[in-house]
Amino acid sequence: MSELVHIPFRGREVLAIEDHSKPFIVLKPALEHIGLDYKSQHEKLRRKSWACMVLRTMQLPDDIQRREHATVDVRTFLMLLATIDENRVSPEAKQVLVAYQNEVADVIDAYFTQGYAFNPRKRAAAIGPMTITFDDAMALYFQDHGIDYATGFFTQGLRLAGYLRQGGCVPRKKKRKFFFFNGTSWEIRSWALPLLFGEFEEVLRAFEPYPWAQPRLDDGLDDRVLPVKRGES
Numbered sequence: 001m002s003e004l005v006h007i008p009f010r011g012r013e014v015l016a017i018e019d020h021s022k023p024f025i026v027l028k029p030a031l032e033h034i035g036l037d038y039k040s041q042h043e044k045l046r047r048k049s050w051a052c053m054v055l056r057t058m059q060l061p062d063d064i065q066r067r068e069h070a071t072v073d074v075r076t077f078l079m080l081l082a083t084i085d086e087n088r089v090s091p092e093a094k095q096v097l098v099a100y101q102n103e104v105a106d107v108i109d110a111y112f113t114q115g116y117a118f119n120p121r122k123r124a125a126a127i128g129p130m131t132i133t134f135d136d137a138m139a140l141y142f143q144d145h146g147i148d149y150a151t152g153f154f155t156q157g158l159r160l161a162g163y164l165r166q167g168g169c170v171p172r173k174k175k176r177k178f179f180f181f182n183g184t185s186w187e188i189r190s191w192a193l194p195l196l197f198g199e200f201e202e203v204l205r206a207f208e209p210y211p212w213a214q215p216r217l218d219d220g221l222d223d224r225v226l227p228v229k230r231g232e233s
Contacts, residue, residue: 004058007111010099015060016108017071023108024054024071034100035093036084042070045080050198052076074105075194082195086177101177105191131180131187134169141197154200161199 004026007014012033015026027045028038045051052073059066072080081101086094132140134151142148158164163175169186171179178192188196 004060005111006061007107009104009107010096014104014108016111017056017058018112019054022073023112024056024073025077025108026058026060027053027070027072027077029060030077030100034081034096035090036097041080044083045070045072045076048079050076050079050194074108078105078191079195079198082178082192087174098177101191102189131182132190132193133185133187137188137193137196140193157200157203158196160203163196163199 003017005016005018007016010033014033015029016023017026018024027042031038031041045053053076054071055068056071057066057068060069078101081097084097086097089097134155138149138151138154141154155164155169159166163171163178165172171186178189178196179186180189181187
């Protein structure tokens, strides 16, 4: 394990370490920077099968001794943030939360691979955020899981999970932070992909005990089965 590093971000610092060439974020100071309660978020992570959390003994800045701290990899940190409704936090916390969701992965990657931190807002203005198409998402799912689902099967699962509107690949208003419109079509923000895969798999597990429902999932459901709620389309 390498020593603790301080990565400038939004007027503060993200504390991280590199373990076997993989960055890990020190959880408590990052959550406190956003304005989130550490104990409740830590407990939430302990119950998640997808969470990669490692306890490490280290001395943080302004502390007088070494203590045990929870660290998480970048993927786990972003998935945790993706479960937090930005409309349920204070306006001050919302601004920092959205910044972490959209920018912190690129900042950490640049620091550990290129040796410096950069301003992701300037980069985003020039080339746009990191995104992936729905077709490419299914190609990655096949590489990771060995199951070749059709793209339409994936998008129908996201409709059932409440992320997409009925018909097409258009996100519901409350879920647009997970997607990006490139001018012609909607794509998935790269940091949201693990979360959406998890939601897709939850839908598959929900339908598994009901074989009669599987053909309808394959073929697509009409509005009578999954109505678009007023104000969410």
